[in-house]
Amino acid sequence: MSVEWVHPGILLILGAWIIPFLRGRVKRAAMLILPGAALVDCVLMTPGTYGVVNFLGQELVFGRVDSLSLIFSYIFSLIAFIGMVYALHVEDDSQHVTALTYAGGALGVTFAGDFLSFYIFWELMAVSSVLLVWLRREPAAVAAGFRYLLVHLVGGLIFLAGIVVHWSQTQSLALNPVADGTAWDLTLGGAAWGLILVAFLINAAVPPLGAWLPDAYAEGTVTGAVFMTAFTTKSAVYALIRGFADTELLIWLGAAMAIYGVVYAVLENDARRLLAYHIISQVGYMVCGVGIGTRLAINGVTAHAFAHILYKALLFMGAGAVLQMTRRRKLSEMGGLYKTMPITLGLYMIGAFAISAVPLFSGFVSKSMVISAAGEEHLMAIFLMLTLASAGTFLHTGLKLPYYMFFGKDSGTRAAEPPRNMLLAMGLAAVACVLIGIFPGILYTHLPYAADYLPYTLAHVMSTLSMLAFTALGFFLLLKHLDPEPKVSLDTDWFYRRGSSRFLTLVQGPLARLERGFVGEICEFLIQRPVLGAAAVLRKLDSLVVDSAIIGVGRSTQTLSQLLKTVMSGHTQHYGLIMAVGFLVLLVLAILIP
């Protein structure tokens, strides 16, 4: 690795290990300096190819730096910094080491220029993020962690299979950009293409492969879940931009995903699960934009990923603060918290306005690019689906969740504001959301393509404001139907949580009876009986013919030898007599036969 280029991911992964050896203020300083240094490292980086290593005859590229990897590296290291501020008070070194390793893995994926290094960091992310679930150290979290790991290991194996197929076809592990500069040179519709696409769709939580996300994110540690919202799905979006831009399938999957998350959010009672379903919904916009694949769409996806990481982390930090201070996670048990947690409420609402694309907040300048890209391509159904989903986003994140968490029926809980570092981290994210919303140019100058998009037009602001206002009206009109119910909703994780045990019951009960009764009878009639019958016949044949033949030969040999024994008397005069008789017989024969 060259001296002039330091890999920010490896800086975090290795640097994380000094944290357990430090104490007090020095440790807290190191927790901030590490991601801060990674952020500075990324900002100072210039496009080019760095960190080329030869390994077993393959060329590994750890630093493929271009405009797309740069903007993702900025946001990944920025959110690692904000997340560490949020976690400063946590006295659990393993969580800090894990979180920094996870962030390092995401940066490694971002800069990877070949499949092998990409895969190594991709798996490192899966392994380190599962620890952020397990470290909550509760039975439910351990179980959810195992399910999360199961899904991601399967995804990783599918990815590996895709890489092996690709390698065996091309003898190359390089992530070669094709002519237009973005997509990888995978044969469209080939086995490698399909396997790698499925692996990415699992990590991007595209239904029906996405149920792991609400399952695990709602069980993670308060601070760990903030990191989880940022890295796994967004690095998958990054990978999809790199490899699968302009794939029509993704347009429909993404739009369906945007609505899918909204539907589940209506039914959800757990605050963090509700927000997790809105990650699925928001990533749906990104997957859809990748599928549209025009310059505006790819810019929109990148901008939306950037804005989304900030506001979603802010929302998770707000919900996490409530969870930590009240020890409650269900909306049906909260309410009235605005009295004692007004600062948390205010900061949460900034995140809620940002995700709802309220003008002057970050979501407005990023989400609208994706929707406009759908409009420019005249995809009417997609345009309507995405617009409907954004009404749903405001409905849940901006109205339902804050209403039941902070207002609504007073639950009598009187929780204090969270520690100052948590408020500070939320403040940092909130400032970023507002800054991007007011000065979108800050974000637009770093997008992969030159951006000439204008979010603040009269028509756009007006239609957004009126849509949001009437979404709010709809919410208050139907408020009594939205009361959160203490229920769980089935998702596709049913198949491995319940389906597998149902399958075993089926195997052990009806299938086993069927096997013993029906299959067993047929087997006996068709195979067992004929085989046993034939065996009996053969045995009889054996004892009658073969055995008696052998016995007969033995007996006749015995009789003959008894006969010969009488001749062999041992007296020389007998032998001489026999010889004389024999001689006479031969003589007679010689005379008689001419």
Place this chain on the structure above:
Amino acid sequence: MNFLERLLEDPVRFARIRLGCYVVLGIVALADIVLPLIFHSGEHHFSFESFYAWGSIYGLISTVAIIIVSKLIGKAWLMRREDYYER
């Protein structure tokens, strides 16, 4: 007692806030109809976007549709007892 508590706990102030919200809603809906008539902008991608108060109507329809359809799906199929996976 913080600022929000003073606003929301007092019935008179709360009624005033609610009235204010309806007024804002009315203004927004009116602006949504009137403004496009004054400033013609040719940036629409689809014809339905220039329909009167399109944003307001679609926003309300979307919200009602999302709530009702989701609840129907939930009641009929997806929602189970809270201890469903523990049993």
